[in-house]
Amino acid sequence: MSAKPTDRRMRALALLEQLEPGASGRVAKNLDDFNPEAVEILLGFGFTDVVARGGLPLKTREMLTVAMLASMGTAPGQLEFHMRAALNTGASHDEIVEIVLQVAVYAGIPAAMNAITAAKSAFTSR
Incomplete structure (x- = not known):
């Protein structure tokens, strides 16, 4: 419906x-x-x-979303989608890598490992 x-x-x-x-x-x-x-x-x-609010560029919002979803570690499909969205809004491959490394420091290695899996899939889909 x-x-x-x-x-x-x-x-x-x-x-x-x-x-x-x-x-x-x-x-x-x-x-x-x-x-x-x-x-x-x-x-x-x-x-x-x-x-859609002003105040932050869409690229920045998507990079923040990637960091938060990666840190949560509970939404792999959403994480991969938002990694692709970050790339589609102008984030670079290297910026995604840096986000994942930052996640390792503040959210832990398991969260970063999951984010690496999502990132590799997002990079391949492009």
């Missing part, structure tokens, strides 16, 4: 598409299949209300 195309939903999906071409359709279908309001609630908050 597809949800009503509100402005907030459309802005969230447009930003998601900017992060990774083709992602908005896949994610919207997945969330709509769960609940017609999920895109509005989850992506509306995350992307429209927070990520």
Whole structure:
């Protein structure tokens, strides 16, 4: 079931598409299949209300997201997606490597090892 195309939903999906071409359709279908309001609630908050704010460039926001997801160590699919998104918004291969090394210092070697796996996959997909 597809949800009503509100402005907030459309802005969230447009930003998601900017992060990774083709992602908005896949994610919207997945969330709509769960609940017609999920895109509005989850992506509306995350992307429209927070990520789209001024104050930090999108590249910086994605690099921060990579560091946080890598440190959490519990969201490998999201980590790999946001590594690709960071690359798509201008982060370099070397910047991703430096983020992972920083994660090793502050979140531990296991978190960094998981992040290395995600990074290798993200690098290969490009």
